Amino acid sequence: xxxxxxxxxxxxxxxxxxxxxxxxxxxxxxxxxxxxxxxxxxxxxxxxxxxxxxxxxxxxxxxxxxxxxxxxxxxxxxxxxxxxxxxxxxxxxxxxxxxxxxxxxxxxxxxxxxxxxxxxxxxxxxxxxxxxxxxxxxxxxxxxxxxxxxxxxxxxxxxxxxxxxxxxxxxxxxxxxxxxxxxxxxxxxxxxxxxxxxxxxxxxxxxxxxxxxxxxxxxxxxxxxxxxxxxxxxxxxxxxxxxxxxxxxxxxxxxxxxxxxxxxxxxxxxxxxxxxxxxxxxxxxxxxxxxxxxxxxxxxxxxxxxxxxxxxxxxxxxxxxxxxxxxxxxxxxxxxxxxxxxxxxxxxxxxxxxxxxxxxxxxxxxxxxxxxxxxx
Amino acid sequence: xxxxxxxxxxxxxxxxxxxxxxxxxxxxxxxxxxxxxxxxxxxxxxxxxxxxxxxxxxxxxxxxxxxxxxxxxxxxxxxxxxxxxxxxxxxxxxxxxxxxxxxxxxxxxxxxxxxxxxxxxxxxxxxxxxxxxxxxxxxxxxxxxxxxxxxxxxxxxxxxxxxxxxxxxxxxxxxxxxxxxxxxxxxxxxxxxxxxxxxxxxxxxxxxxxxxxxxxxxxxxxxxxxxxxxxxxxxxxxxxxxxxxxxxxxxxxxxxxxxxxxxxxxxxxxxxxxxxxxxxxxxxxxxxxxxxxxxxxxxxxxxxxxxxxxxxxxxxxxxxxxxxxxxxxxxxxxxxxxxxxxxxxxxxxxxxxxxxxxxxxxxxxxxxxxxxxxxxxxxxxxxxxxxxxxxxxxxxxxxxxxxxxxxxxxxxxxxxxxxxxxxxxxxxxxxxxxxxx
Numbered sequence: 158x159x160x161x162x163x164x165x166x167x168x169x170x171x172x173x174x175x176x177x178x179x180x181x182x183x184x185x186x187x188x189x190x191x192x193x194x195x196x197x198x199x200x201x202x203x204x205x206x207x208x209x210x211x212x213x214x215x216x217x218x219x220x221x222x223x224x225x226x227x228x229x230x231x232x233x234x235x236x237x238x239x240x241x242x243x244x245x246x247x248x249x250x251x252x253x254x255x256x257x258x259x260x261x262x263x264x265x266x267x268x269x270x271x272x273x274x275x276x277x278x279x280x281x282x283x284x285x286x287x288x289x290x291x292x293x294x295x296x297x298x299x300x301x302x303x304x305x306x307x308x309x310x311x312x313x314x315x316x317x318x319x320x321x322x323x324x325x326x327x328x329x330x331x332x333x334x335x336x337x338x339x340x341x342x343x344x345x346x347x348x349x350x351x352x353x354x355x356x357x358x359x360x361x362x363x364x365x366x367x368x369x370x371x372x373x374x375x376x377x378x379x380x381x382x383x384x385x386x387x388x389x390x391x392x393x394x395x396x397x398x399x400x401x402x403x404x405x406x407x408x409x410x411x412x413x414x415x416x417x418x419x420x421x422x423x424x425x426x427x428x429x430x431x432x433x434x435x436x437x438x439x440x441x442x443x444x445x446x447x448x449x450x451x452x453x454x455x456x457x458x459x460x461x462x463x464x465x466x467x468x469x470x471x472x473x474x475x476x477x478x479x480x481x482x483x484x485x486x487x488x489x490x491x492x493x494x495x496x497x498x499x500x501x502x503x504x505x506x507x508x509x510x511x512x513x514x515x516x517x518x519x520x521x522x523x524x525x526x527x528x529x530x531x532x533x
Numbered sequence: 534x535x536x537x538x539x540x541x542x543x544x545x546x547x548x549x550x551x552x553x554x555x556x557x558x559x560x561x562x563x564x565x566x567x568x569x570x571x572x573x574x575x576x577x578x579x580x581x582x583x584x585x586x587x588x589x590x591x592x593x594x595x596x597x598x599x600x601x602x603x604x605x606x607x608x609x610x611x612x613x614x615x616x617x618x619x620x621x622x623x624x625x626x627x628x629x630x631x632x633x634x635x636x637x638x639x640x641x642x643x644x645x646x647x648x649x650x651x652x653x654x655x656x657x658x659x660x661x662x663x664x665x666x667x668x669x670x671x672x673x674x675x676x677x678x679x680x681x682x683x684x685x686x687x688x689x690x691x692x693x694x695x696x697x698x699x700x701x702x703x704x705x706x707x708x709x710x711x712x713x714x715x716x717x718x719x720x721x722x723x724x725x726x727x728x729x730x731x732x733x734x735x736x737x738x739x740x741x742x743x744x745x746x747x748x749x750x751x752x753x754x755x756x757x758x759x760x761x762x763x764x765x766x767x768x769x770x771x772x773x774x775x776x777x778x779x780x781x782x783x784x785x786x787x788x789x790x791x792x793x794x795x796x797x798x799x800x801x802x803x804x805x806x807x808x809x810x811x812x813x814x815x816x817x818x819x820x821x822x823x824x825x826x827x828x829x830x831x832x833x834x835x836x837x838x839x840x841x842x843x844x845x846x847x848x849x850x851x852x853x854x855x856x857x858x859x860x861x862x863x864x865x866x867x868x869x870x871x872x873x874x875x876x877x878x879x880x881x882x883x884x885x886x887x888x889x890x891x892x893x894x895x896x897x898x899x900x901x902x903x904x905x906x907x908x909x910x911x912x913x914x915x916x917x918x919x920x921x922x923x924x925x926x927x928x929x930x931x932x933x934x935x936x937x938x939x940x941x942x943x944x945x946x947x948x949x950x951x952x953x954x955x956x957x958x959x960x961x962x963x964x965x966x967x968x969x970x
Contacts, residue, residue, distance in 0.1 A: 229932070230931075230932035230933075232935060233931060233932045233935055236935070258658075258935070261655070261658035261659070261676065262655060262656075262658060262659050263654070263655030263656075335811075340918070371742075385835055385917070386835070386917060386918055388913060399810060399812055399813075400812045401810050401811055401812055514673060514676075517672050517673065517676075518665065518669060518670055518671075518672045518673040519669055520934065521665060521666055521669065521934065521936070522669040522743075524934065525743050525745060526742055526743060528745045528926075529741075529742055529743055529744060529745045530742070531918040532745060532748060532749070532918065532919070
């Protein structure tokens, strides 16, 4: 609460300098719409965006924000809005694969990164500063998140052992108990093959053959009786807290909140976590006034400081390199956030990056095989 | 109208035959022909009646029939292929997909022209997605060709250039898929929804490890029937109790029955999770009493049991209310009469009371079953893998995989199955026998 006032106070204090700072902090916006509809995921993540981006921006410019928690089905809804010829969204938060689809279909606007975004505070161009996270021409990255495993630290049957590698998930002898996995083939198949002796380089070559998919499913089959399948990211933290499972996969930010905010006896396993990017896209063909407002907001909300600020409220790593050194302490808990970031070198010894291209091609077929396997 | 006027004429000839002066048609008080005057009055009444229902009609049409019709139409619609590749589709007319030979240079040239337009309009990847449903790999083929197209020599020859860009273009299967799905309408989605596929050799059943939908349809039907049955089993005694108790007590129970209606569906489902899970209230209680031991806790959630229990609870009011309103109308004197004539309690109930409550049973069962067949959020949350319904796959294809054609095909089949069951029910029980009150 006090922080909100603090942010407000800082924003107010900045106002008199507004004219002087206009060039590097916030560009004047002529003929811009007064309101914006932003689409995000709801929950703690949306709150972190409001705290770090929209509240400071609203304090500076007086723009009113409407939040729509529809990111989960953003592509479907944006496609429908486009077919109906009435796009009501101004800015949409999506994951990497969805941004690719929206960009491919011309539903998202291409961005000129070096012109539309602010340079890094170290003077680097946005293209260099965002680096690998610029996965297509429409996607403005905000965060790096990872899908990884959490486990309970108080399981009596383990006799003091704790999982140290991903493959302990498949070890029912040493680590008996239920595990939770996502009810989708993506990520599970990769993990299964890695633990079945396939190397990182060969992973997608193996997975591209029908035998490879079969092999991955067989590996998953060895623990199948002990798996609880989840479909929403909040389920694994809940299952862990209720002792329903002893280990499970979910997004690292969710585990952070179970461990540090709810103080459950849970720990994180940083091994072969799978990286994903989350960021903004701007719907194509917005009216000029709305587009001007969105671009003005984007320039502000994706600069070095603002991206680092978001990490005060959630354990996801900023997508800009220049933001990394600015990651500070959690706003309410007061703990250092850097060690909890998926981008922290300590946490990324073995990792995979979500292979958007491969999954775009094989999703339908592999999904059908996986669902048939689950139903058996 | 036609029949009415004919009747009018025959009536007229009767009267003219019976009476003396044949002085033309019968007149009303204002001098107009009686028939026209009557028709006018009737028409005004009809228009008024129509105007009264018109808002509802328009509302239903705009918000229900049209969107659903549009959605169902997507299950056969395939405009995207002929629209994106018009000249290629035409050039492919003469190519025989049965042969293993590749189509000739004119087809490749047409493809080059079509794709140049499509890449500009950003429709090529969407086309790739559409064809990827039938042949995995089309998605990347289209995305790849969009990048390579600019580098190609516009003078040709294109066949070599396409194959050099991606050797997939030399696979006959790619062209067979393109040819098979080049029409404006397709059976592809509906076949997929039935675990079948269209190939050059005709319609084939998919290999066993790819079949999911038929068994899901069956499971949806069987589990919905199960839920309906349990609702009846639990609801019948409660409805009976409601009619036989004094008004004050029965009102209280009725409120308890209705109470779940005022609670969010999600909250109720989440509550079942707390109760049913392995470390949940019910298991804890059973372990504490000593009925089961700690190592063998019951698995009652994330499977078909969880779905059945949670859905039975949620749908129970839809069974109790029609039962209650029908039972209220059965005079208690019938049972007394049966008993005074020597029937035992059971005979009186089974031979006299139960047959009279059948219309309520029918109404409740139909309501429960049709609601259950379309359920989606409860199975998703408590169904695990063995307790999910066909609606969960429809939702997946609508919002995640974005295969709207397949979602529409599944929805169409579900609608057909439900209508068929409704028709069978009407044949066996008779829909006139269903009463909501």
